[in-house]
Amino acid sequence: MSLIREKDGKRLHVKSRLMGESLVSRKLASTMETAPQVRLFPDVNVLKIGGQSISDRGAKALPPILKEIVANKDSHKMLLTTGGGTRSRHIYTIGLEMGMPTGVVAKFGSAVSEQNALLIATLLAPWGGILIDSADIVKLWSYFEQGCIPVCPGMPPYDYFSFPPAQGRIPLHRTDVGTALLAHLIGARSCIFVKDEKGLYTDDPKKNPEAEFIADITVDELTGLDLDDLIIERPCLEILANSEVLDVIQIIDGTVEGNITRALRGEHVGTFIRKG
Numbered sequence: 001m002s003l004i005r006e007k008d009g010k011r012l013h014v015k016s017r018l019m020g021e022s023l024v025s026r027k028l029a030s031t032m033e034t035a036p037q038v039r040l041f042p043d044v045n046v047l048k049i050g051g052q053s054i055s056d057r058g059a060k061a062l063p064p065i066l067k068e069i070v071a072n073k074d075s076h077k078m079l080l081t082t083g084g085g086t087r088s089r090h091i092y093t094i095g096l097e098m099g100m101p102t103g104v105v106a107k108f109g110s111a112v113s114e115q116n117a118l119l120i121a122t123l124l125a126p127w128g129g130i131l132i133d134s135a136d137i138v139k140l141w142s143y144f145e146q147g148c149i150p151v152c153p154g155m156p157p158y159d160y161f162s163f164p165p166a167q168g169r170i171p172l173h174r175t176d177v178g179t180a181l182l183a184h185l186i187g188a189r190s191c192i193f194v195k196d197e198k199g200l201y202t203d204d205p206k207k208n209p210e211a212e213f214i215a216d217i218t219v220d221e222l223t224g225l226d227l228d229d230l231i232i233e234r235p236c237l238e239i240l241a242n243s244e245v246l247d248v249i250q251i252i253d254g255t256v257e258g259n260i261t262r263a264l265r266g267e268h269v270g271t272f273i274r275k276g
Helices: 026-031 055-060 062-071 085-097 102-127 134-145 175-186 219-225 235-242 259-264
Strands: 003-005 012-014 044-049 077-082 129-131 149-153 190-195 216-218 248-253 271-274
Touching: 044 062, 044 175, 055 062, 055 085, 055 102, 062 102, 062 259, 077 102, 077 175, 085 102, 102 129, 102 149, 102 175, 134 149, 134 175, 149 175, 175 190, 175 235, 190 259, 216 219, 219 235, 219 271, 235 248, 248 259
Parallel strands: 044 077, 044 190, 077 149, 129 149, 190 248, 216 271
Antiparallel strands: 003 012, 248 271
């Protein structure tokens, strides 16, 4: 690797395509030649256990879902993530009423997601459940070799450095986004959101009984509908659209026995949101 000294003799550069680039040029990305993204863990399924939809319901929802996950342990590698649910919404409300910035509000949400991850990891401990964080992702193979079911908080580790939204101060990037980013990062086999609804609807079916179910849709089609409410956080659509390795996000009703198993097998249960 050669070094190049500037004409004024003051600085040395490592000769590379990015030498002297500001990294903010609009043209740079389109002219850069890069290798295809490596799929680090292509046989790992990322499953998010919903906070408000599943974890908050405790014994009424969690045990059968965890039982089905354990039953699939020997057939499928699974990395679980957790939502924050009702408690995160409560602490968001308090934080906003007290004038907290977005980053602090996001940190509150991370703490609740971590609580739910600890809860699920503890419940799964007899079958290899283990609590991990984002720094442990590179250790996934070791965990699976030891028969573990790793559980990770779903909140992306932006925390204090969260992006301020255009309106309000509720963090845009919450546990759905963290899950999609994680699936993209590792090049996962699947990205499955386990909730208590059949999948995506044109509106919240709990509030609007006339809402229509959507079984299969692309990012562009969904964006074009401009729905007022979505079952997953909107930035997930951008992540899916831009990902080199993530082709589909699946949303299923985990309270229906067998749905998790069918989704892990690749069957079309619930809703598929496709890259294109």
